[in-house]
Amino acid sequence: MSKLREVLSAGGFAVVVEIKPPRGTEVAEMLAPVSRLRGRVTAFSVPDNEHARLGLAALAAGRLVQEAGGEPLVHLTCRDRNRLALESDLLGAASLGLENLLLVSGDYITLGDHPAAKPVYDADSVQLLQIARGLTEGQDSVGLPLSGRPSFFLGAVVIPEADPLAPQLLKFEKKITAGAEFFITPPVFDLEKFRRWREQLPAPAVKILTGIKVLGAAEVEQAAAGTWRKVYSVPPDLVQDLAGKEPEEILARGAAAAGSLVQRLKRGNLADGVYLKAKGRTDLFQKILEAAGL
């Protein structure tokens, strides 16, 4: 049984750490956080060609995480596969014991490093959740029976700072109807704003892992220059504090700030867990966990 499911259903606080599948086959760096942190972390999240940039297959990376002693959370994007490939990969995931899945539409292809590739989107994230749930009920998307029944713990993404918010919340409800059992958010920096958002959710009881991110120098520069264009905002005082510093100092300060956010989230009972993004670096994750007292 999925440890992530166990922790969340027992009302515990899950800690998910995002690792970085390489553009290549050198996997040691990707797996470093797993061997060092597996005792302190609930699951290791494996993006699937994140930001439409090439990375080693998430399914393979998920298996490598398992072999290194960690529990994986594998992403599956609709951007790169038609329904046949999605279903086939879902069955493959189940056969490898990869239970935790994050099902996403996927960033648009032209934003990544293969901009001329064909974007697929044969299914959207709601339909992919339906497909995955159908598989757990023993049938594929055309209703044909399966041999065996896969077991999944299905996750999806929700955007607290979506603008406009109302269409996003309608989709959030559809994702729950379609089979989403937990949600992950993009990075959150303003916990008061996050608390207010969560209180007005149409399904307040749903499990939510809040994204917590350590900003890099390039992102700080972008925010300081006023060219920030992301689905989450960064507080001006944090940007002011980090701007102009050396890249490593930005990361160190960002990790300390992230640790404090995690601690406040947990103490305030604002989320069911956190989803940590820190460039896949073990030392930064350690700093966050230490600062958070985890």
Next chain:
Amino acid sequence: MIIAKRKPFAEIKAMVAPYKKILIVGCGTCVAVCLAGGEKEVGLLASQLKLALGLEDKRLEIGEITVERQCDLEFIRPLCDFIADYEAIISMACGAGVQFIRELCHRPIFPAVNTAFIGVNNDAGFYTERCRACQHCYLGITGGVCPVTMCPKGLLNGPCGGTVNGRCEADPEKECAWTRIYRNLEQEGRLDNMRQILPLHPHDRATTPGTVIHPAYKRRYEAHE
């Protein structure tokens, strides 16, 4: 209508380099309206080719003609005898017209435009896409905004996570299609449409090449739809 863009001149010139006598065929309908391949554009391309080849001391005999619609047998058939006098054809029609001339008139043919999309004429020289011809129209439930075309991802169940300030993730110059769908449905009191989960799109309907036979003509074409 069909929107097209003229190909770069160098590409067209290179395509017809082996020939001494060519015919440029314009199309008087969609591509004339979008200023890509009508009678005026035929004349312009002929002049460009003559000037460019003249500078290189090369000779190319160029005929010019524009028909009402290159996608219509009625207008193409009379053209075939005329075309027989030429070594090659440059068609300035959309991809449908180019192929139809080749099918009927048996001459090497070269396209002078890149066909872009089915779209609308917003203003002089300003055209935008509206339809992907998917053979499964959702417009009745999506507030008159096509999710297949107007959302780059073709998402059927609401916005992706990349919408920022109501703008599209793929192109911030454009409004998010689902922001518009939501707004229209809200104005129309039909937001429940957005609460239902739309099933996977039936792509098999649009397996290419498509054929449509009007029900009244089924017997004539012995179609079994």
